Amino acid sequence: MLKKIKRFAENITALSKYSNIKTQLSKKRNIYFFFPSWSFGGAERVHVDIMNLFNDPKPLCFITDRSITNGFQKEFQAAADVIELGRWAEKKELKQHLFKKLAEAINAQESPVVSGWCSRFMYDLIPLLEPHVQVIDIMHNFTDDDKGIEWYSIPHVPRINKRIVVGKVLIQQFKELYRLNNVPDKYLEKLTVIQNKIAFDDFFPVKDYEGVLQILFVARNSPEKRPNVLIRIAEICHQLNLPIEFKIIGDFKAEETAVPPNSLIIGEVHDKTILNNYYKEGHLLLLTSHRESWGLVVFEGMNMGVVPISTNVGELSNYISTKKENGILVENLDNIEDLAMLFVKELEIFVKNRSLLKSFSNNAFNTIKQLSDECDFDEAYRRELSVVAK
Structure with a gap:
């Protein structure tokens, strides 16, 4: 009973967000990001670094999964217009409706870019996007088994325009993943390496190397x-x-x-x-x-x-x-x-x-x-x- 009440409340909350979703989708934009969370973590910090590069207008960022914490919420909201989807990414009827609205809004842009990391929601949206929409996947790491997001993405490989990875190890992992799934080698050419941003303060602090x-x-x-x-x-x-x-x-x-x-x-x-x-x-x-x-x-x-x-x-x-x-x-x-x-x-x-x-x-x-x-x-x-x- 409590579970049903909770779900009902979440559905009401989701419906109350719809006006803002429509407002954000009505704006002209260059880029749309899809990230699973804004929780505490290295990946989320990198995503803030990426979004901070773009403005005029701000990118629109969708949080597609449940965030364990609100770790980088303020940083995300400062870097982009952010919509936490909640039940819009979970309830079948809501999700299917939102997919159509998203696709309509993105397809209507002149040169749109859809980019994200580890978001099944984004992969499910891809078939609805028109050819002029650039799809740029970001991959930080692989999971431990064939239930991971990298496996889920396989059917969409031909439509993904670029895949950004952090290093050579991931390229080797993609080679093996594609081999196991009979993905043609030509799609390996879409992999590109971008090293994560490194903060260097040029300040070496005084440390006591003799104590505890x-x-x-x-x-x-x-x-x-x-x-x-x-x-x-x-x-x-x-x-x-x-x-x-x-x-x-x-x-x-x-x-x-x-x-x-x-x-x-x-x-x-x-x-x-x-x-x-x-x-x-x-x-x-x-x-x-x-x-x-x-x-x-x-x-x-x-x-x-x-x-x-x-x-x-x-x-x-x-x-x-x-x-x-x-x-x-x-x-x-x-x-x-x-x-x-x-x-x-x-x-x-x-x-x-x-x-x-x-x-x-x-x-x-x-x-x-x-x-x-x-x-x-x-x-x-x-x-x-x-x-x-x-």
Whole structure:
């Protein structure tokens, strides 16, 4: 009964949004974005960076799935006119009606661009778009099985004009995906690499390398990030009495997350100045993810001289390594205990050798300086999306 009441209330809320949806669709625009959420995460931060490149008029952005948190809501709303679809993207009758209205509005534009990431809603809209509409797909990473969004997109590959990926690893994954689904090789030519934007403040903060080491974990509280591995690392470090303090930043609640005495749940941090203060004080950042695309937090930390220790996932091996002395990659093991011990062993090395930590810290900072000099994020997205920029 309660479920029915909730659904009824959501349907009423959806209908109350219809006037605004019609108003937004009536405006002339260059670009329409479709993103699943504005929650806390690296992908969402990248989406804000992309939308901030375009104005006059602002792009129209549809949030097509349920956001776990309101992490980047303000940033999304500042960068674009945003409509959170809710039941309009879920209830069959509402969705089918909206598809028709969206297609009519977009098709009526002179040179429209439809772009998005990880949105089944966007893929379902594609067959209704006329040939002059440019469809530009953004792909940050692959999921773990054949139920992922990359598989869902296969029927639409011929209609997708471009697919933007963050690195060479994804290109190889697409090659294999297309091979498994008998997609002709010619569609690989539509893949283009754009490296994510790297913030470089050209400021190396003063750090105390002799005291208690500050370890950061900045991530969503989701299975692929494996916060349970991080907590196990902290437990082992506490048992070994290592001079280490862990700070956990993300959508974690202190009352729901049991951590050892050497760990502190910070929670969500959306203010960039506050987040940078944690990076300034930090010595090492741990990334325990099972999978990643690019690992944006790694580069955010390195910008402040924070040394990453990460599982070898996504594109990270192209940027950090023991050889470069700017970070550590460990084997991406499935066993929690074994994986935690890999991290602990690396932490013990830096606890014992502070001069090595300082050297890695400087090298991490200099790596970001070089990458920032080489980054063409703004120009590349303006070129690929082919619309008027700020």
